Amino acid sequence: MEQYLSNSFQTNPLLTFTLLLLVVLTLPPIFERIKLPGLVGLLFAGVVLGSNGLGLLDAKSETMKLLSDIGKIYLMFVAGLEIDLEEFRKTKERSLGFGMATFLVPLIMGTAIARIFGIGWNASILIGSLLASHTLLGYPIVKGLGVVANEAVTVTIGATIFTDIAALLVLAICISIHGGEFSAVSLITQLVILGIYAALILIGFDKAGKEYFRRTGDEESNQFLFILLAVFLASVGAQIISVDKIVGAFLAGLAVNDVVGRSPVEEKIEFVGSTLFIPFFFVGMGLLLDIPGFIKTVTTELPLTLGIVGGLLLSKFIAAAIAKILYSYNWNQAMTMWSLSLPQVAATLAAALAGVNAELIDDSIFNVVIVLMLVTAIAGPILTTTFGRKLSATMVANGELQKYHLGGEQSDTQEDSVFFNNETRSEIPYTTKKFSFRVVVPVANPETERNLIEMGALLARHELGTVISLSIAKAHVHMDDPDLKQGMDSSRKLLKNAVAVTKEFGARGKSMIRIDDDVVQGITRAAREERANLIIMGWSQRDLRSRIFGTVVDGIFWSAHCPVAVMRLQQEPIKIHQVLVPIKNFDAQAKLTIEFAQLFAETNQAAITLLHVSQRKTPATEVEALGSQLKQFIEEIKVRVDVAVQTIRNDNTTEAILAQTKNHDLVILRSIRRRTAGGLAVSDISDRLIRQLNTSFILFGEPH
Structure with missing residues (x-):
């Protein structure tokens, strides 16, 4: 029976696709509940369903190859698309400076560590480049904390452009050298061809996209198809010039960045990718994991694993310290830059897989990269939250929030x-x-x-x-x-x-x-x-x-x-007298939400409760500081209605808020869009609350 099921899934594309949909729907939310990234759940599913587990999916099947390739292309495309070029232009000099530091220091350190363990020069340089890029998993966190406008954060976001492009260029050169005899002429030729190709993509696609969008107006479906065609044309073009397709996908993302802007078309593009194809890629990565080999790598090659992970942490810290010294940042800014530049997900995994497929690096190095991804994907957001809060508190104290x-x-x-x-x-x-x-x-x-x-x-x-x-x-x-x-x-x-x-x-x-x-x-x-x-x-x-x-x-x-205030009112507004406003962090957006609640309450002499739910492990001083900030703000805006500030310790934020809604007529929630640079949607407490609320609510959102 087991053999029959295995053969059926591996030979029937429809069954494969159905199983993948089931995995993507169920596992990421489960892993997020236990405080692990959803993509870890997808990798886990690949391991369980692959040759080392149930054997239901085969990484070598045509269906999985196609879906994984599309997911890999989409992943790099979204990574390029989500880079905020407008913010980059504001601090481009400093972004390039920090980008060079956070690229070159890890590149040199990664190369040196690989050479110490006897790995060849070409493969060592590729390993170094894997450490040099970074994925902005912490971006939704700094956005929620209201510190995106801080120069250090803006510089780190802008540096992503440099690190990702440079890492992909190193990948392209290393694979090209590995595929044939190395010579200065061939290297120069490859670089010239790559430069011409990049110019065609970045300039040509940008102009073509703007003209097409101008002519099609509001036809979002055709615009969506145009963007899809652009990314896959760029990927095919990259293969034609003997460069990995992920290079073309990333350049296409940068090229159409200004075209789609922050529009509904961009949201649809990212939604399709984050819902279907990018998760399929991570499942495919899990299928490639050889569990016995993975365990062997972690145990027998523990020094190499620790060297790579430790080298990344140290080199990224050195780069942030250099930026601190050069640009006179404080330690909160420097540590936030360090934590933001740690996660190695999108470009790192895609480049590592390209290196394995080209037989430039072996499976043991690939297994080390998986460990690196797991460690940084978990540690990066945690550290970003810690240092981002300190940076937010400093900005509030200095009156720097917008x-x-x-x-x-x-x-x-x-x-x-x-x-x-x-x-x-x-x-x-x-x-x-x-x-x-x-x-x-x-x-x-x-x-x-x-x-x-x-x-x-x-x-x-x-x-x-x-x-x-x-x-x-x-x-x-x-x-x-x-x-x-x-x-x-x-x-x-x-x-x-x-x-x-x-x-x-x-x-x-x-x-x-x-x-x-x-x-x-x-x-x-x-x-x-x-x-x-x-x-x-x-x-x-x-x-x-x-x-x-x-x-x-x-x-x-x-x-x-x-x-915009979107509301579901269970009773007439004039009958609403108790208003609950959950506050996670005290930032500019929170201020606007409180002021909206105040305005409504004054129309009807309603009472307001500002509720903050903190994790049980949150330091008491941090909770007290937030309460003091809220009370001070209430005094400053001279509210004419009763306002209470309440703090609760509960690891289940949704449950705690729902319990408080029983004593209130209306809940005012903030609308926050959260996506990782890898394209995977991050669960939003507001979404879960809306599905379970039995009382009136208002979803309040500031301009995008």
Whole structure:
């Protein structure tokens, strides 16, 4: 029976694909619950299902080869796509400086360690290059802590461009040398060809992409296909010039970086990769692991393993110390740079596999790289959290966190300078800021319309502002199309009800119908044209289609110029009197969320509870510091309602928050998008809470 199942899975592509989907769906969340990266679960699945386990999957089968290759290409493409070129341009000189340090020091140290253990020069240099790159697994952490704007963090993010490109170039040269007789002429020829190829990709794809996106407008499906074609064309081109395909994939990611920007198309690209192909690659990596050989490497070649892992930790620290000295950073900044540059996942694993396939490095070195990946993938984020919090506390103490206000941009005129906090409101006479606060409320569902308009009316009345009720009618080629007329009639009925509710609550109202091909674009463009300070929307359930293609809410969060409040209200807003606001870290985004909660509470004299859930092992001083910061902030903004600060120790954050919601009418959560540079989605507490909440909630998000 076992042999029959094994043969069936290995010869039937459909069964293989089904089994992979099951693995990707179930294992990463399980491993994340035990505080291990989800990709470790995928590697574990590959080991269990491979030749050393159940034998259900074969790494040499055509199906697994294809899916793993696509995953590897996608992995490197996403790594290039997620690099923030705008931040790199701000500090490009220092980014290049730190990039050279964090590349050359590990390269030299890795090469030296390999040579000490008798490995040939070519393979030793390749091993050194594996240590030289890094994957920004800690980026979601520093983003959540609000320290991305710190120069040290920006420099580290920018340095990724240099380290990844340089590491891939070394890989290409080493494999080229290994494949034939080495000579200065062949090396120069290879470098010239590679330079021409890189220029064609980086310049040609960028220009072609911008022109295509300009011509296709809102056709996201065709734009998605264009990007896919670009990445695979680049990969095929790399193979033609005898360079590994991951080099082409990474360059394609950089080339279309500015084209897709931070748009819904980028989200769909990353979603497809992180949901399907990249996990398949990690499962394929697990299939290649020879467990007896792995155990032998860790035991019999323990000195080499410790040398490589220790060499990486030390060399990355030296590079961060060099940056500290050169750029006069403090130790919190230097240690944050060190922790961010530690994880070796995307480029390292892909390059190591390329080296094994080219027979440049053997399986024992590959096993050492797996150990290196496991250690750094776990240690890197932990250290980033530790030092990132210290850096955040320092920035808060020095007043360096970016100040946010309610509204997409701050105008030079008093009328448009609308802030949440009372201190600012007291400085602006009510006569000069009359009607300056604008709330756009898109209406589409008659069942939720009243509560949404009521919420907008309460906020607008409190701020002496305006509620703009908006309905989107789906455009047609012919403006006299009966379906368009029917849509316009439905919009008028919705807006008539919206105006009536607005008047009922004594707020100034305005209604508008917009004809648009795309609902998201229609809402965000109307909000921008009306200089909206806030968009209020209803929550929609996430079905399978929405998880794959995204919802209107997802698109609004990506595109809006101003904060967005998405809500599911179980009762009328005027009946809400107890508001719970979970706060993880005190940063600029947390401030904005608190100010929004304050604004709503003042409209109805509701009480606010700021809740912080800390791990049981969190130092008491750290918890007390956060509580003090919250209380000080509440005093500064002169809140006119009751505000309580509550801290709880519980290792299960979701469970702790859910327990507190029983005594509250409304929960206000932050919307945070979290993805690793490797493309694997990181679980968000807000997502888990929304699925289990039985009370009203607001998902509040700042502009992307």
